[in-house]
Amino acid sequence: MAERLMGDSVESDICIIGAGPAGLSAAVAALERASSVTVVDENVHPGGQIWRHDQIKGENPELRVLMNRLPRERVNLISSATVIAAPAKGRLIAETPHGATPISYQRLILATGARERFLPFPGWTLQNVTGVGGLQALVKGGLKIADQRIVIAGSGPLLLAVAAYLKQVGARVVLIAEQAPRRRLIRFGLSLFSNPARLGQALTLKRQLSGIPYLTDCYPVAADGEDKVRRVILQQGAKIWQVECDYFACSFHLLPNLELASLLNCGIEAGRVVVDNSQRTSEPDIYSAGEATGVGGLELSILEGRIAGYMASGNLPGAARLFRRRDRARRFARLLDQTFASTAVLRELPSDQTIVCRCEDVALGSLREHRSWKAAKLQSRCGMGPCQGRICGPAVEMLLGWQPDSVRPPALAARLDTLLLTAELAEGQNTQEWSKE
Amino acid sequence: MSGETFDVLIIGGGIVGAACALEAVRSGLKVCVCEKGVIGAGATAAGMGHLVVMDDSEAQFALTSRSLQLWRDLADSLPVSAEYQVSGTLWVGADDEEMAEVGRKRSFYESRNVRVEVLDPRQLSEAEPHLRSGLAGGLLVPDDAVVYSPVVAKFLIDRANDAGAVLREGVTVSAIHPHGALFVDGTTVSAGVVVNATGSWSPGLTPGIPVQRRKGHLAITDRYPGFVNHQLIELGYLKNAHAVTSDSVAFNVQPRQTGQVLIGSSRQFGVDDPAIEAPMLKWMLERAVEYMPDLTGLKIIRTWTGFRAATPDSLPLIGPVEVEDGRLWLATGHEGLGITTSLGTAELLVDQILGRQSQIPTAPYFPDRSLREDIHHG
Ligand SMILES: Cc1cc2nc3c(=O)[nH]c(=O)nc-3n(C[C@H](O)[C@H](O)[C@H](O)COP(=O)(O)OP(=O)(O)OC[C@H]3O[C@@H](n4cnc5c(N)ncnc54)[C@H](O)[C@@H]3O)c2cc1C
Ligand SMILES: Cc1cc2nc3c(=O)[nH]c(=O)nc-3n(C[C@H](O)[C@H](O)[C@H](O)COP(=O)(O)OP(=O)(O)OC[C@H]3O[C@@H](n4cnc5c(N)ncnc54)[C@H](O)[C@@H]3O)c2cc1C
Numbered sequence: 001m002a003e004r005l006m007g008d009s010v011e012s013d014i015c016i017i018g019a020g021p022a023g024l025s026a027a028v029a030a031l032e033r034a035s036s037v038t039v040v041d042e043n044v045h046p047g048g049q050i051w052r053h054d055q056i057k058g059e060n061p062e063l064r065v066l067m068n069r070l071p072r073e074r075v076n077l078i079s080s081a082t083v084i085a086a087p088a089k090g091r092l093i094a095e096t097p098h099g100a101t102p103i104s105y106q107r108l109i110l111a112t113g114a115r116e117r118f119l120p121f122p123g124w125t126l127q128n129v130t131g132v133g134g135l136q137a138l139v140k141g142g143l144k145i146a147d148q149r150i151v152i153a154g155s156g157p158l159l160l161a162v163a164a165y166l167k168q169v170g171a172r173v174v175l176i177a178e179q180a181p182r183r184r185l186i187r188f189g190l191s192l193f194s195n196p197a198r199l200g201q202a203l204t205l206k207r208q209l210s211g212i213p214y215l216t217d218c219y220p221v222a223a224d225g226e227d228k229v230r231r232v233i234l235q236q237g238a239k240i241w242q243v244e245c246d247y248f249a250c251s252f253h254l255l256p257n258l259e260l261a262s263l264l265n266c267g268i269e270a271g272r273v274v275v276d277n278s279q280r281t282s283e284p285d286i287y288s289a290g291e292a293t294g295v296g297g298l299e300l301s302i303l304e305g306r307i308a309g310y311m312a313s314g315n316l317p318g319a320a321r322l323f324r325r326r327d328r329a330r331r332f333a334r335l336l337d338q339t340f341a342s343t344a345v346l347r348e349l350p351s352d353q354t355i356v357c358r359c360e361d362v363a364l365g366s367l368r369e370h371r372s373w374k375a376a377k378l379q380s381r382c383g384m385g386p387c388q389g390r391i392c393g394p395a396v397e398m399l400l401g402w403q404p405d406s407v408r409p410p411a412l413a414a415r416l417d418t419l420l421l422t423a424e425l426a427e428g429q430n431t432q433e434w435s436k437e
Numbered sequence: 438m439s440g441e442t443f444d445v446l447i448i449g450g451g452i453v454g455a456a457c458a459l460e461a462v463r464s465g466l467k468v469c470v471c472e473k474g475v476i477g478a479g480a481t482a483a484g485m486g487h488l489v490v491m492d493d494s495e496a497q498f499a500l501t502s503r504s505l506q507l508w509r510d511l512a513d514s515l516p517v518s519a520e521y522q523v524s525g526t527l528w529v530g531a532d533d534e535e536m537a538e539v540g541r542k543r544s545f546y547e548s549r550n551v552r553v554e555v556l557d558p559r560q561l562s563e564a565e566p567h568l569r570s571g572l573a574g575g576l577l578v579p580d581d582a583v584v585y586s587p588v589v590a591k592f593l594i595d596r597a598n599d600a601g602a603v604l605r606e607g608v609t610v611s612a613i614h615p616h617g618a619l620f621v622d623g624t625t626v627s628a629g630v631v632v633n634a635t636g637s638w639s640p641g642l643t644p645g646i647p648v649q650r651r652k653g654h655l656a657i658t659d660r661y662p663g664f665v666n667h668q669l670i671e672l673g674y675l676k677n678a679h680a681v682t683s684d685s686v687a688f689n690v691q692p693r694q695t696g697q698v699l700i701g702s703s704r705q706f707g708v709d710d711p712a713i714e715a716p717m718l719k720w721m722l723e724r725a726v727e728y729m730p731d732l733t734g735l736k737i738i739r740t741w742t743g744f745r746a747a748t749p750d751s752l753p754l755i756g757p758v759e760v761e762d763g764r765l766w767l768a769t770g771h772e773g774l775g776i777t778t779s780l781g782t783a784e785l786l787v788d789q790i791l792g793r794q795s796q797i798p799t800a801p802y803f804p805d806r807s808l809r810e811d812i813h814h815g
Contacts, residue, residue, distance in 0.1 A: 087715065360695075371606070375475040378482055378587040379518070386659045386738050409713070410737060413659060416700075417733040419740070420722050426715035 008101065010076065012038035014312050015092070015105035017083050017260060020048020021298055022290025022305035023111035024066045027075060029309030032318065036074045040094055040103065042082040048113055049133060050298060053140035078103075084418060085409040086263050087426035093418060100418035102425055107285045107312040110261055110273065111305060114291035116158075116251035119342065119395055120356050120364065121349035123223030128247045135249040136162045139169060146170035148246040151232045153177035153220045155340045156253035157297070164208040174243055176209075177218040177234055179252065180340050185216055188339040195332065221349060223248050253340045254295045255394055259411040261288060278319060279308040287312055296333025303329055347399055356399070357392040359385020364399065373402035386413050443469045443603070445790065446618055446628035448610045448642065451481040452586050452779040453768050454634035455593035458602050460783035464791060468602040469626055470594065471618065473609035477590030480636050480775065483743020485655065485691055485701055487668050488582040488777045489526050492545045496752055496801035501774065502551065503797050504781035508582060511780065516592060520585040520694040527556075527564060527667040528576040529688070529728065535672040539576045546578065553578050567664060567731045583668060583691060586776045613642050615763030630790055632766040637744040639769040646754060646804065648770045651747040652705040654717050659736040662696035671728060686721040688728040698735065700725050704745075704773075711742050747772045755785050755802040766790070767804045 014030050016023045019041035027037045039046070045055035047063045054060035059067075070077075081094035081101060092103040116131040123129065130138065132154060139145050149172045152159050163173045178185070192199045218236040223229045229248045234241060256272045267274040267282035272294040279287045289304035303326040310318035350356065352365025362382040370376035373396065382396065383389030383404065389396075393404035410419060445461045447454045450472025458470045488508050491497045508521075515521050530536045539555060546553045554577040561575045562568060598604050605626075612619045617627035633639050637650045671688040689701040703721045708714075718740060726732050748754060748770040757764040768786050771778055785802060788795040800806070 372475060374478060378475065378478055379591055388738060413736040413738045415733065416722060416735055416737050419737050420719055423715040423719035427719065
């Protein structure tokens with residue numbers, strides 16, 4: 001695969017945003033018919049959330065299998081490129097360290113993945129309180145963790161995967177606190193029996209995690225420490241106790257990345273990109289695959305990616321072969337959502353003094369004074385910082401029931417010169433396409 | 438609410454309506470303020486919040502300088518989140534012609550006791566290292582300031598509320614007459630004085646007043662503390678801003694207390710759509726980069742637009758207008774200076790309502806002054 005980092009323009013028949021499992025699988029499938037594809041990802045290395053961090057210390061085997069099927073003559077991989085605007089139909093602008101790159105496409109596949117969901121509680125902004133996937137990425141990036149005491153809390157299968165990884169690299173995982181109620185997890189556990197492969201994975205994971213307590217109905221009420229986190233206060237039913245630790249990894253399942261889909265006018269419902277049987281979005285010639293369409297794990301991401309790749313390259317039979325497997329995996333994904341949905345009690349965690357918006361240091365109390373998101377945002381500056389509400393928005397929605405506002409260009413912070421190029425390419429276009437309020 | 442009678446009913450909860458409400462209630466009047474949406478979410482949320490003494494006409498000077506005095510009086514009681522900061526204005530001269538303007542401005546301000554300082558090219562680049570080299574100089578007006586206006590509007594409303602003013606938020610007025618207003622939900626409020634302070638919406642409630650919407654674009658960066666130190670405005674601004682009939686942009690850059698850089702601005706007539714327009718945004722950003730090349734590398738986190746309420750002579754409309762069955766009061770038409778002049782406007786309005794002597798002449802802002810489309814001062 002040819003890695004490019006330049007700022008000149010790119011023409012492509014099929015363009016894929018996101019080089020995670022979904023995006024790379026889409027590329028492999030598309031190449032069965034298409035002569036070339038373009039893959040754009042904001043990170044230095046391909047592989048997405050799950051694989052890219054392994055690139056630092058040698059290649060992940062699963063990723064290598066995929067990459068071997070993506071010959072550099074036929075795949076234009078544009079790394080370190082963040083797509084920030086869609087100035088006109090069939091046009092995108094990516095920002096790279098070398099300048100803005102205009103990308104034109106006939107068909108587009110959005111495989112933008114998901115990010116961790118954070119909910120505020122007292123002490124969540126202390127040093128060494130991280131996301132769960134975030135801590136894994138830090139360790140893969142070189143953070144020394146051997147013999148450090150780690151508490152993992154929040155929700156979702158990611159807690160288990162990361163615990164197993166951290167244990168394997170020598171950390172002392174003290175316990176895992178899952179907020180979901182035990183009865184939901186039992187139902188979820190039973191469903192694994194209908195899928196032997198998943199059951200096998202689950203049993204392997206269970207073996208790897210032996211000796212680490214896995215508590216359900218259990219959530220953090222606070223993190224505490226002076227300079228950095230020293231202890232976590234946990235609650236399970238009526239029981240409240242404290243656990244000493246050096247790192248506290250906490251996140252509440254995952255959230256699809258919707259900025260690009262929203263910028264492109266693709267239908268979004270229940271926090272995910274709406275797709276039909278063929279992974280088509282509501283917009284012509286735009287497909288979506290992987291966690292952007294709902295959090296469903298690796299297998300579903302790969303299947304959706306392949307279907308989208310086949311469809312975008314006009315290979316209907318290729319796609320149709322995978323529908324049943326994809327549907328089965330998707331049912332499992334919906335079960336994941338139900339199982340790990342946040343319980344109402346999490347709304348009670350932050351106090352009025354707890355910071356909700358980290359960019360602008362806004363505490364929950366100063367939001368509660370207001371009648372609407374608009375008023376709260378205007379007065380407190382919540383969501384006005386560099387992340388533009390990507391972190392606090394979901395928390396505010398859960399805590400106060402307010403819907404955050406629309407995406408507009410730049411969808412993600414962009415350099416001024418990138419914006420200039422974007423505006424240039426949009427000139428003469430209907431202004432509504434460039435910006436919708 | 439129906440049936441209740443007030444001395445003064447103010448329509449519009451932007452910074453102008455908010456300031457008028459506080460001034461009226463403090464003067465002993467029984468006040469009601471109505472806002473259809475959220476306090477301070479109209480032009481007040483879109484504007485740059487530059488508090489500036491202007492010299493383009495005697496009347497503009499009188500109102501802006503009186504207002505700056507009132508801002509200084511208010512400053513100590515403002516909450517920190519109002520981000521009141523005396524950053525000063527630095528008028529940037531690109532060439533000899535604009536330096537002649539610096540000289541003219543200097544004598545105008547000095548003769549009226551406004552502190553100013555002329556900067557040569559070296560002093561200019563010391564004051565603002567990111568300005569391009571080769572500029573001719575500048576004029577520093579050190580006592581001008583910057584605020585975050587939505588917080589000020591809310592602060593003024595809350596103060597008015599505490600002093601007894603009634604606030605109706607989330608209700609749209611559908612019609613006004615000299616003795617009250619009718620709301621879309623069918624309720625009415627009666628008052629001795631009805632003030633239209635709805636900014637760019639004001640002709641909707643008082644048809645025929647000479648107020649036009651003038652659209653502006655803005656962009657804001659991530660935090661870069663120290664990148665810009667003063668509110669910077671090119672002197673070509675005056676020529677541009679006065680080109681009433683055509684679109685224009687000007688280099689107009691502001692340091693926020695957060696370390697962010699706010700980049701303006703554009704002016705357009707005849708557009709009602711709030712969408713960002715690529716050509717205007719591009720033109721505005723290019724103009725900014727012409728003066729400050731290093732801006733190109735800064736991260737923009739958001740862009741937006743707003744509407745100014747413009748009048749033919751660039752002065753606001755403050756006072757009564759005669760209609761069929763009595764008088765309606767106006768506090769609108771502040772164009773690009775309404776944050777600055779909100780406090781002075783409130784004082785002038787309430788002085789007129791109560792028949793009090795004003796600090797500055799009131800006649801230049803009377804809504805019934807003769808306004809011909811082609812007249813403007815300066
Ligand atoms: C933090 C985190 C850690 C995880 N760790 C594990 C784990 O250890 N084990 C496990 O089984 N599963 C893990 N998962 C789940 C796993 O990532 C998913 O099941 C699966 O990999 C999703 O694949 P995807 O291709 O849909 O998305 P991703 O792998 O997330 O790939 C999407 C890619 O698109 C890029 N992108 C998004 N927007 C833009 C844009 N505008 N411009 C350019 N590029 C863009 C992203 O940076 C990313 O590289 C993790 C998920 C997260 C969020
Ligand atoms: C791009 C831009 C930059 C600017 N920069 C500056 C600057 O640096 N310095 C400066 O001093 N000024 C600046 N201004 C001008 C300033 O923002 C305005 O003059 C000022 O905010 C006007 O305040 P207002 O209260 O009259 O209007 P608004 O803030 O618009 O308030 C009017 C209110 O009336 C309400 N309303 C409307 N119709 C009804 C109805 N029927 N019933 C009930 N309520 C109604 C609206 O919801 C709104 O809240 C700028 C303006 C723009 C657009």
